[in-house]
Amino acid sequence: MRGLLRLTAPLPRFLLRPTRATPLTRCASKSNASRPKMASGGDDGEGKRPQFGGRLLTDPRNVFEHNAWDNVVWDEEQEEAARLQVERNSRVSISEEKIEEYERRAAHYWDAFYTVHSNRFFKDRHWLFTEFPELGRDGDDNDDYPGCRATRRILEVGCGAGNTVFPILRADADPALFVYACDFSAAAVSLVRAHADYGAATCHAFVVDVAAGDDPTFPFPDASLDVVACVFVLSAIDPQRAPAAVARLARLLRPGGRLLVRDYGRYDMAQLRFPPGRRIADNFYARGDGTRCYFFSPDDMKALLGGAGLVEESCHVDRRLQVNRGRRLKMYRVWIQCKYRKL
Numbered sequence: 001m002r003g004l005l006r007l008t009a010p011l012p013r014f015l016l017r018p019t020r021a022t023p024l025t026r027c028a029s030k031s032n033a034s035r036p037k038m039a040s041g042g043d044d045g046e047g048k049r050p051q052f053g054g055r056l057l058t059d060p061r062n063v064f065e066h067n068a069w070d071n072v073v074w075d076e077e078q079e080e081a082a083r084l085q086v087e088r089n090s091r092v093s094i095s096e097e098k099i100e101e102y103e104r105r106a107a108h109y110w111d112a113f114y115t116v117h118s119n120r121f122f123k124d125r126h127w128l129f130t131e132f133p134e135l136g137r138d139g140d141d142n143d144d145y146p147g148c149r150a151t152r153r154i155l156e157v158g159c160g161a162g163n164t165v166f167p168i169l170r171a172d173a174d175p176a177l178f179v180y181a182c183d184f185s186a187a188a189v190s191l192v193r194a195h196a197d198y199g200a201a202t203c204h205a206f207v208v209d210v211a212a213g214d215d216p217t218f219p220f221p222d223a224s225l226d227v228v229a230c231v232f233v234l235s236a237i238d239p240q241r242a243p244a245a246v247a248r249l250a251r252l253l254r255p256g257g258r259l260l261v262r263d264y265g266r267y268d269m270a271q272l273r274f275p276p277g278r279r280i281a282d283n284f285y286a287r288g289d290g291t292r293c294y295f296f297s298p299d300d301m302k303a304l305l306g307g308a309g310l311v312e313e314s315c316h317v318d319r320r321l322q323v324n325r326g327r328r329l330k331m332y333r334v335w336i337q338c339k340y341r342k343l
């Protein structure tokens, strides 16, 4: 590889002059004058070094005090000389046949390269995290929130006492998983926080009204969740407010993330049992304790979730006959279950 980089024509004289820093000033050193040796880190010269942009050569007499200088300014003479040099070395091209072979056998040549150099040629890129902090643990601008280190994040909306959250946590001890649980009931959130399986390393419960008119805030950034689970919660939200709430939840999902819903379906036994006088709007009722319940048709769900820009993966009605053999009761339950994906 080093042989490939040997220049075939002598360098223009000024390139060898240490009067100002240039990308090739290292060629001026004695041992390197005839062969531009690579800096550690291979042919990109990217060995260990301080962050780019911080080392400026202000006095040309100091040029050899460091291995490299940043933001070197080329004057017109240098630019022109470089252009001529390229013109010179471009006069004769490789034959078409050879060009085709280099393309066809590109992997072969790299294979041969690594067979010769093994892992001794390129050096570890120690500068990675100074130049691209995004690659590191502390790199994300938004990285200071509960669960930010996790690689899989699930939010349960309307978590209640934690009857969905804790089974998820118990089923999956993956340290990369983090579960958020929210509810607009502070009492519910307290129950979750007081649960024996609650721990700040794996779970964060917080109070939020997802249907609040003023865009509710969440303790994590938009597009950061893999899954949002809505288990019997959309039915508790005023159907007029539900579209804005679902749109807000969709924004929390990362592309490819999923919104999972299980809820009451149209004509579920619970709907049929409401006595007259409990109706708020079509298919929307108030229970005796003041909590409310909507009963969804598949079309309702499609409009609600699709309206938030999510794409349907499944939407089906689960009709079940439950039997109380002791009391010889038949209960026709209707639930609706949906999986929608964010593009």
Ligand SMILES: C[S@@+](CC[C@H](N)C(=O)[O-])C[C@H]1O[C@@H](n2cnc3c(N)ncnc32)[C@H](O)[C@@H]1O
Pocket: 157, 158, 159, 160, 161, 162, 163, 164, 182, 183, 184, 185, 188, 208, 209, 210, 211, 212, 230, 231, 232, 233, 236, 237
């Ligand atoms: C039927 S419970 C379901 C609890 C839980 N998801 C489960 O699987 O057991 C409905 C929950 O939704 C919550 N909820 C209703 N409207 C809400 C809203 N706008 N924002 C947040 N939580 C809400 C209620 O406080 C209640 O805890």
